[in-house]
Amino acid sequence: MLYIEDLVKRYGKFTAVDHLNLEIKKGEIFGFIGPNGAGKTTTMRIIATLLQPTQGTVLVDGVDVIKSPVKVRGKIGYMPDFFGVYDNLKVGEYLDFYGDSYEIQKTEREKMSKNLLELVNLNGLEDKYVDTLSRGMKQRLCLARSLIHNPDLLVLDEPASGMDPRARLEMMGILKELKKLGKTIIISSHILHELTELCDVVGVIENGKLVAHGNVDDIMARVMGRKVITIKLLNSIDRAIKILKQQPAVKGIVEEGNTVEVSYDCEDEELWIIIKSLVDESIPVVSFTKGENNLEKVFMEVTYGYEAK
Amino acid sequence: MDMKLNNPVLSLELKTRMRSFKTVLGIIIYVGILLFVGSMYYAISTETYVYTGVEAVNANQLLGTTLYVIIAILQFVLIMVITPAQTASCINGERERQTLDLLLCTKMSTFDIIVGKLLSSLAYMLLLIISSLPLFSLVFLFGGITPWDVLSLFLFYIVTAMVVGSIGIFFSTIFKRAVVATVVSYVTIFAWYVLTFLIAGYQITMQHIENLSVQQIEVPFILYFNPLFGFGDIISRHLGAGAQNVFIDIFSLRTSSSASGTNIIGTPWIKNIILMCIITAVILGLSSIRLRPVKVCKKGNR
Numbered sequence: 001m002l003y004i005e006d007l008v009k010r011y012g013k014f015t016a017v018d019h020l021n022l023e024i025k026k027g028e029i030f031g032f033i034g035p036n037g038a039g040k041t042t043t044m045r046i047i048a049t050l051l052q053p054t055q056g057t058v059l060v061d062g063v064d065v066i067k068s069p070v071k072v073r074g075k076i077g078y079m080p081d082f083f084g085v086y087d088n089l090k091v092g093e094y095l096d097f098y099g100d101s102y103e104i105q106k107t108e109r110e111k112m113s114k115n116l117l118e119l120v121n122l123n124g125l126e127d128k129y130v131d132t133l134s135r136g137m138k139q140r141l142c143l144a145r146s147l148i149h150n151p152d153l154l155v156l157d158e159p160a161s162g163m164d165p166r167a168r169l170e171m172m173g174i175l176k177e178l179k180k181l182g183k184t185i186i187i188s189s190h191i192l193h194e195l196t197e198l199c200d201v202v203g204v205i206e207n208g209k210l211v212a213h214g215n216v217d218d219i220m221a222r223v224m225g226r227k228v229i230t231i232k233l234l235n236s237i238d239r240a241i242k243i244l245k246q247q248p249a250v251k252g253i254v255e256e257g258n259t260v261e262v263s264y265d266c267e268d269e270e271l272w273i274i275i276k277s278l279v280d281e282s283i284p285v286v287s288f289t290k291g292e293n294n295l296e297k298v299f300m301e302v303t304y305g306y307e308a309k
Numbered sequence: 310m311d312m313k314l315n316n317p318v319l320s321l322e323l324k325t326r327m328r329s330f331k332t333v334l335g336i337i338i339y340v341g342i343l344l345f346v347g348s349m350y351y352a353i354s355t356e357t358y359v360y361t362g363v364e365a366v367n368a369n370q371l372l373g374t375t376l377y378v379i380i381a382i383l384q385f386v387l388i389m390v391i392t393p394a395q396t397a398s399c400i401n402g403e404r405e406r407q408t409l410d411l412l413l414c415t416k417m418s419t420f421d422i423i424v425g426k427l428l429s430s431l432a433y434m435l436l437l438i439i440s441s442l443p444l445f446s447l448v449f450l451f452g453g454i455t456p457w458d459v460l461s462l463f464l465f466y467i468v469t470a471m472v473v474g475s476i477g478i479f480f481s482t483i484f485k486r487a488v489v490a491t492v493v494s495y496v497t498i499f500a501w502y503v504l505t506f507l508i509a510g511y512q513i514t515m516q517h518i519e520n521l522s523v524q525q526i527e528v529p530f531i532l533y534f535n536p537l538f539g540f541g542d543i544i545s546r547h548l549g550a551g552a553q554n555v556f557i558d559i560f561s562l563r564t565s566s567s568a569s570g571t572n573i574i575g576t577p578w579i580k581n582i583i584l585m586c587i588i589t590a591v592i593l594g595l596s597s598i599r600l601r602p603v604k605v606c607k608k609g610n611r
């Protein structure tokens with residue numbers, strides 16, 4: 001459904017997407033994970049024919065995004081990370097306008113927008129002004145908008161960003177509905193656990209490179225296998241990190257204010273060696289806790305592992 | 310033939326504009342300015358005529374035609390000021406509102422989007438122009454001006470609005486900020502007017518130097534690119550058979566045989582309109598190429 005080969009995007013000297021290769025099969029839900037500035041939006045805008053790649057090939061259902069952008073536009077539904085709405089426009093008219101711009105017949109788009117509003121739980125709001133909707137509602141409306149021409153591939157750039165947990169859950173529920181309908185979806189996020197339930201495959205992007213790519217379960221197993229301790233310090237964080245890095249059992253370090261999260265690979269009985277190394281160097285350790293496996297941190301770690309290489 | 314007349318952007322803009330308070334306010338201010346200037350002139354001139362003792366019938370006619378000229382010029386200036394300001398924010402406004410990507414990823418071509426934007430601005434200008442109609446009907450009362458005159462004047466207005474509006478659109482695809490785009494549009498329009506006059510003036514002077522015996526010289530073609538020239542022509546015509554195009558008077562020029570009106574295409578203001586339509590088409594084409602996010606790359610251009 002989507003085929004990306006050797007994709008490069010440069011802004012001047014800066015490389016935002018660096019020789020990216022990716023293939024997504026029909027009906028697959030692909031989670032695109034990466035920290036801020038990793039190149040997720042850039043990649044997705046290229047897929048959505050909104051940005052000219054510097055180099056490389058992107059095919060949507062076999063159609064080249066550069067050679068026939070208009071044909072591609074009919075095949076994909078794109079939801080940007082940030083978007084606005086028009087003033088003085090009603091929800092029904094909003095969907096009608098975009099349906100019209102996708103050259104859908106009046107009767108067809110009326111039927112479609114009714115179904116879509118039901119799908120995104122906005123039914124009955126046709127006559128409400130778009131700019132008076134809450135943020136979560138606008139996001140769901142934008143999702144409905146991206147579906148108005150019944151595209152095969154959905155390109156969703158952080159569709160749940162800025163939503164409260166309940167709204168996120170609702171959004172994920174809607175996406176699961178879409179999965180059942182057989183849509184191919186590429187969805188970006190910087191939160192891993194948001195995607196694990198939904199996605200079949202995830203790819204982790206960092207500095208424009210795909211650093212991990214595979215089945216959700218595999219990647220989860222890889223990161224879940226790690227054990228974590230949280231060490232709280234009074235000061236000397238930098239010195240502590242230097243010491244920790246020299247420990248053979250330490251696999252990853254995530255720094256956060258006065259605490260460091262250390263993932264390790266050894267028996268629990270040998271943990272004391274790590275703390276001893278700190279105390280021996282008179283690092284003021286305040287607390288030392290065996291941590292829960294926090295998924296948000298796991299994501300950071302995947303990227304840390306890459307940096308260390 | 311499946312000619313597509315439907316423009317989604319146009320219908321959207323019409324819908325949202327008509328609901329906006331700004332539209333109503335704009336009309337009120339526009340008519341207000343025309344009314345104010347018109348009544349000021351009326352008040353001053355009636356007083357003057359009383360003192361100078363111009364004969365009543367002639368006075369009325371003179372009053373009517375002068376009022377017509379004043380309102381026509383004022384409206385021409387207003388249109389040239391308002392239209393670029395309107396269109397100079399249309400594309401960068403979408404960008405600022407973060408709706409541009411949503412537009413560009415639809416099946417509409419960038420040309421459709423740009424034409425929709427221009428037409429909606431023109432529709433608004435037409436609304437302003439029509440709302441000035443009661444004032445013109447006042448001019449009819451005094452006599453001297455026919456409804457046909459006013460109709461051709463309005464046609465000329467719309468074409469002028471179209472060309473200056475497309476300049477605004479072009480700069481709105483270039484500059485991120487509406488203020489910058491507006492100012493650059495004004496400067497461009499001003500430079501266009503001044504330059505065509507200067508070049509024409511130069512050509513006329515050269516012809517005079519080359520051939521001193523000739524009393525009158527053909528209108529330099531470049532003048533037909535200037536809407537002010539066409540406007541001068543149309544107003545002079547409306548003032549009656551005796552009146553020459555002011556610019557032709559100033560430069561002491563001779564219009565080709567068409568001046569008598571036998572050949573409609575040759576009439577200066579019609580020529581002017583045709584050229585403005587061509588300029589508009591070129592600018593719109595350039596704007597839509599600029600707005601296109603993905604350029605189809607040529608073979609071997611890697």
Ligand SMILES: Nc1ncnc2c1ncn2[C@@H]1O[C@H](COP(=O)(O)OP(=O)(O)OP(=O)(O)O)[C@@H](O)[C@H]1O
Pocket residue numbers: 011014016034035036037038039040041042043081190
């Ligand atoms: N128009 C531009 N000019 C220059 N640099 C840009 C431009 N757009 C993006 N970048 C840079 O490209 C990099 C990738 O940006 P991108 O928006 O793709 O990241 P992202 O993964 O979507 O991040 P986020 O999670 O913040 O949305 C960033 O470092 C950004 O500064």
Ligand SMILES: [Mg+2]
Pocket residue numbers: 040041042081157
């Ligand atoms: Mg992004």
